Amino acid sequence: MIHGMVDHPLIFTMEELKRLPSVSRIYFIECSGNGYRRRDAATLQEAHGLTSCSEWTGVLLSLLLREAGVQKGASWLVAEGSDAAKMTRSIPLKKALDDVLVAYGQNGEALRPEQGYPLRLVVPGWEGNICVKWLRRIKVVDQPYMTREETSKYTDLMPDGKARQFSLEMDPKSVITFPSGGHKLPAAGFYEITGLAWSGRGAISKVEISTDGGNTWRPAELQEPVLRLAHTRFRFAWQWDGRETILQSRCTDENGDVQPTLAELVQARGENWGYHFNPIQSWRVAADGSVHNVAG
Amino acid sequence: MWRGSVAVIVMVASACGRLPLLAQSPTYGLGRTPAADEIKTWDSAIGPDGKELPPGSGTAAAGREIYAAKCASCHGRTGKEGPYDVLVGGQGTLHSKKPLKTIGSYWPFATTVWDYINRAMPYDKPGTLTADEVYALTGYMLFLNGVIRENDVMNAKTLPQVRMPNRHGFIPDPRPDWKPRSGAEQP
Known part of the structure; x- marks a missing residue:
C-alpha cells in the first residue's frame, strides 16, 4: 500500500507489481552494526559477516511513487514491514526517488523468507536496517517519524553526549x-x-x-x-x-x-x-x- | 433463519464498505484505491506530532499493573534490571565512559515510546495491547523516568506535548567526518 501525501493512494497485489516494468541491479547490503566494535572476533565471519552482495530484481520505488502522485510538501516516507514488530524506518524522499528498489527477486529467484519474501526494500549503499523486509506499506509524509530503530537504535553517541542520527550511507x-x-x-x-x-x-x-x-x-x-x-x-x-x-x-x-x-x-x-x-x-x-x- | 439473515446483511454491508473505488495507477492501470478503512487499519505509525494517535487514555498508575504482568519478565521489576533493554535511568551518563541509553536518558520523543510498545510489545505477543494499555504503559515508563507525574493522563493530546529529557540530543550525521592524514602514501 502506498498512501499519505499522494494524489492516488494505491494497493498493489504481488501479481500486479510483477507486471510493472522491472529492473535488476547488483548491490551490497551491509548491516551498519557489522563488526560493531567487536574486539573478540576470531574469524572473518564474526568480524565482517553481516554483509552480502546480490542481484536484486524489482520495481523502482520512484515508479510507484509517480503512479501514486507525490504531493507538494512531502519530504520523507515511512516504510513498514509485516514482521511481528512491524519494523518501520523513515527514508528521505530524495533517496526514494533516486534508486530505491521494491524488490521481489534475489539472484534470479524469489526472495527467500529470511530475505523478506515476498517484497522488500533495497536502499542501495545505505545501512541494511533501512532495507525494510516483508514490506507492506509506504506512507509519504513531511518529516521523519523518529521510529525506535532511528532514535533508540542505529544512532551513535559522540564524546559530548550528542548522538549522530540518520547516518545512512555505508562508508568505504x-x-x-x-x-x-x-x-x-x-x-x-x-x-x-x-x-x-x-x-x-x-x-x-x-x-x-x-x-x-x-x-x-x-x-x-x-x-x-x-x-x-x-x-x-x-x-x-x-x-x-x-x-x-x-x-x-x-x-x-x-x-x-x-x-x-x-x-x-x-x-x-x-x-x-x-x-x-x-x-x-x-x-x-x-x-x-x-x-x-x-x-x- | 432470522439470525442467518442478519448475518448475511451485515456481511453485505461490510463488503460494500470495503468496495474499492475503480481508480488505478494512471500510467499502467494496475493497483486499486484502498478503502478508507483499509488505510486506517494499517496507518499506525506515530510521528512526532502524534496526529495518528488513536482515542484512549491511561496513567502511570494504571500502567504499573500491566507492566508487572506483561513487561517485567524481560525488562525487570522497575525497568532497570533487565535482562533485556534497560528502560529506566541513565540520565546524565551519555557523555560518560559508560553511557546508559534508556527511554529517560536517550529517547527524544514520547510518541516513539507509544509507537514501539504498540507495534512490537510484548515481545511474545505484539499487537495484543489495547490503546488504553499502551497509553498507560507509556505513561508508566515516562513516570519511572521522572518525565511526568504518576497521575498525568496520557492521551492523543497530552502525549505529543511531553518534552523528553534528551529531545535535543541528536545531531545530523556529518560524514565523511575524517580525512586521511596529510602525506598518506600514494602508490
Whole structure:
C-alpha cells in the first residue's frame, strides 16, 4: 500500500507489481552494526559477516511513487514491514526517488523468507536496517517519524553526549578474506591475498595492501566489472617469507574517501559509538602460519 | 433463519464498505484505491506530532499493573534490571565512559515510546495491547523516568506535548567526518 501525501493512494497485489516494468541491479547490503566494535572476533565471519552482495530484481520505488502522485510538501516516507514488530524506518524522499528498489527477486529467484519474501526494500549503499523486509506499506509524509530503530537504535553517541542520527550511507570498507582469522598457511611461499571492498557512496577506485603492518602499501588488482555500491573482489600476489607479519587492506572510493584506521575513527568519534564501523582490518600471520585477528 | 439473515446483511454491508473505488495507477492501470478503512487499519505509525494517535487514555498508575504482568519478565521489576533493554535511568551518563541509553536518558520523543510498545510489545505477543494499555504503559515508563507525574493522563493530546529529557540530543550525521592524514602514501 502506498498512501499519505499522494494524489492516488494505491494497493498493489504481488501479481500486479510483477507486471510493472522491472529492473535488476547488483548491490551490497551491509548491516551498519557489522563488526560493531567487536574486539573478540576470531574469524572473518564474526568480524565482517553481516554483509552480502546480490542481484536484486524489482520495481523502482520512484515508479510507484509517480503512479501514486507525490504531493507538494512531502519530504520523507515511512516504510513498514509485516514482521511481528512491524519494523518501520523513515527514508528521505530524495533517496526514494533516486534508486530505491521494491524488490521481489534475489539472484534470479524469489526472495527467500529470511530475505523478506515476498517484497522488500533495497536502499542501495545505505545501512541494511533501512532495507525494510516483508514490506507492506509506504506512507509519504513531511518529516521523519523518529521510529525506535532511528532514535533508540542505529544512532551513535559522540564524546559530548550528542548522538549522530540518520547516518545512512555505508562508508568505504574492505577486508582480506584470505588469509584471515582461523586459516593456517601450510608453509612459506606464494599465496594470493584476496578480499572484498565496497562503499555506499559509489564505486571502489583503489584497494591497497600492506603485508608489513601498514609501513608500506601497494595496489591490489580489482576484479572487473567494478560496480557502484557493490562488493568488489581484489587480489594481490604475495610471497610469504615465513616470518610473523600483519596483513591489511585499505580501500578508496570514487569520491576519494579512504578507509580509516581505528585510531583515526576514535579520534573523530570517541569511544561510545559502534555502528558504521569500517576501520582497516589487521590479520596477524604467525610464524607457524596460523592467522589471527589483531583486536583493535 | 432470522439470525442467518442478519448475518448475511451485515456481511453485505461490510463488503460494500470495503468496495474499492475503480481508480488505478494512471500510467499502467494496475493497483486499486484502498478503502478508507483499509488505510486506517494499517496507518499506525506515530510521528512526532502524534496526529495518528488513536482515542484512549491511561496513567502511570494504571500502567504499573500491566507492566508487572506483561513487561517485567524481560525488562525487570522497575525497568532497570533487565535482562533485556534497560528502560529506566541513565540520565546524565551519555557523555560518560559508560553511557546508559534508556527511554529517560536517550529517547527524544514520547510518541516513539507509544509507537514501539504498540507495534512490537510484548515481545511474545505484539499487537495484543489495547490503546488504553499502551497509553498507560507509556505513561508508566515516562513516570519511572521522572518525565511526568504518576497521575498525568496520557492521551492523543497530552502525549505529543511531553518534552523528553534528551529531545535535543541528536545531531545530523556529518560524514565523511575524517580525512586521511596529510602525506598518506600514494602508490
